[in-house]
Amino acid sequence: MAKPCYVLCCMALLLGHGASSQVVAHITVKAGAVNRHQTIIQVPFDAEPGRVYRLVSVENGKKVEQNVQQEDGQIAWQLRGDLPAGTERTFDLVLLKGKVDVPLNKRQITYKEEDGGYTISRGEHPVLHYRTAIMEPPTGADTAFRRGGFIHPAFTPQGKSLTNIHPKDHFHHLGIWSPWTDTEFEGKTVDFWNLKKRSGTVRPVSSPQNSLTAGNVFGGFRQMQDHIVIGNPDRTAMTELLEIKVYNTADDHFVWDYNSTLQCASAAPITLNEYRYGGGFAIRGAEEWNNANSKVLTSEGKDRKQADGSLARWFIVQGALKAGNGGLLVLSCPQNFNSPQPLRVWPENDQGGQVFANFSPTKNKPWPLVPGQSYAQRYRIVTFDGELTAAQAEAYWNDYAFPPEVTVVPVSRPVSRR
Structure with a gap:
């Protein structure tokens, strides 16, 4: 502003x-x-x-x-x-x-179509990049890991990257995304995340609902993503309209919304099965984070040793990055399915201490979707340099949850x- x-x-x-x-x-x-x-x-x-x-x-x-x-x-x-x-x-x-x-003022929210997707910036500072084009996996990796429809990088206001894609331990980890894992469609189990199974995938597609917005108050995009059952031929089981809205906030923090609306793509229902991972909002944290230089904190006071399987309204991931500390706060809307939502957080000794955190709404109960209805999942993201306290996170939560x-x-x- x-x-x-x-x-x-x-x-x-x-x-x-x-x-x-x-x-x-x-x-x-x-x-x-x-x-x-x-x-x-x-x-x-x-x-x-x-x-x-x-x-x-x-x-x-x-x-x-x-x-x-x-x-x-x-x-x-x-x-x-x-x-x-x-x-x-x-x-x-x-x-x-x-x-x-x-x-447009000096801190306007703008978009630029580049690098196979959209970069959304506040003034001269990029906030995030969304990939619309299919990205090839690293050389030597299975071609099954080809995919688009994810955010990477997501930045702090000083330009530090908070996300990682295609890490060697999990080539299917893609920055920030909604990883629906165990689903049932037409009597078959379909996995839209573990791409190596060649069971399902996600593809950004052309749609009249796609749009790009710039402005003095907010900017961002809407992008339709199809959740594809791989076969002969491929079939779309579920559509997702992803809306990213970045705000021209006066504070030093970046603030943006990650809003996902799911619908059945045909007359066939789909059930998002109960499973320990999946859906909602997931982040694979920065490559340099490990169990010695990063930490997790939840709205209920849980740290990385206790967070997995707990219920939360928000979580913070923060720690040492290449040019100083930074992190992000993720707020889950109280109207989301199964709120307060369960968390899947990697224990501190998994994968060499690397960071994976996920609001997983189906971690403890299934979510049946029926044709003709829309199902919204809404999250607000705050990225920052330095550190964020629990009191600051709670203030953001109260403002978001109780407008x-x-x-x-x-x-x-x-x-x-x-």
């Missing part, structure tokens, strides 16, 4: 070029029982497509104007500064009229009389 002086200058420039404005709604944001800090607000509003809106508020006796972004019948912005528990803040939503060119109450009151347009 731009600094206040920058936004005010932009507004003066815009209005100086013949743009007038009209207040179209009054908005109240109530903190509720949670202290808010730089909170991301997304609220339904029937905005006019292609039009430019601004939020106007009074803070410490001064008028403040800031960016708002619209998409899919919603408007979004980030609260400036703190909003303590029990307090509220009011805004006027203003529609700018006339010709308005909106400059503030937002009231939007449209302003009626006056009726002209003759």
Whole structure:
């Protein structure tokens, strides 16, 4: 988000070029029982497509104007500064009229199509790269490990990579992805993760729902991924619409959402069987992490010795990287299936101490999917340099799990009389 002086200058420039404005709604944001800090607000509003809106508020006796972004019948912005528990803040939503060119600010969220996929950046700093093209495995590895549809690298704000792909111990580990492992489709067991079985795989595909977005408040992409049963011919058992939304947060941390929506691809149901691994959100941690220089912490206070099989609302993985410490926090939405979700975390002595952590919703119960319904799994990711405390993680969780109450009151347009 731009600094206040920058936004005010932009507004003066815009209005100086013949743009007038009209207040179209009054908005109240109530903190509720949670202290808010730089909170991301997304609220339904029937905005006019292609039009430019601004939020106007009074803070410490001064008028403040800031960016708002619209998409899919919603408007979004980030609260400036703190909003303590029990307090509220009011805004006027203003529609700018006339010709308005909106400059993107220095911390805008942008996308670039490169390296077989999309790189999403905040300003000049890459946040993550998503691979759409099929990636070949390392030389000498089985060609069954060819796959696309994963995130690597995911970065800290200072550019440290947090992820690893195709490690020699597990060629099917792919940065950040949703590894559905043990499933049942048309009476057969299908594994969409352990690619060497040649049972199933995942392929990004063309779809009218695919999109790329850039903006001053958020940016990212939507990408359809087919979960393929390998055969003669191949068949799609399950579709997944993956949405990655990166926010232009004012803090030093990167904040982004990983939202996955599953559907049956045909009239045949699919069951995601109970299994110790799979689904949800998984990360294969940075190559340099081991049991001596990294650690895991969960919302219930579990460390790497205790985390596997426990239930959690969030987990942190952090440790020493090539240019200093860093890590990531993963928040699981309380509306997710089987929440709070079970964790699969490699014990500290597995695989030489390498890091694998997974929100595995089917670890202790199956999940049957039926045709005609959609099934959402939503996670928020915070990446950081240095270290993140449990108190900071809990504050992020409260803000995500219990969003503030937002009231939007449209302003009626006056009726002209003759």
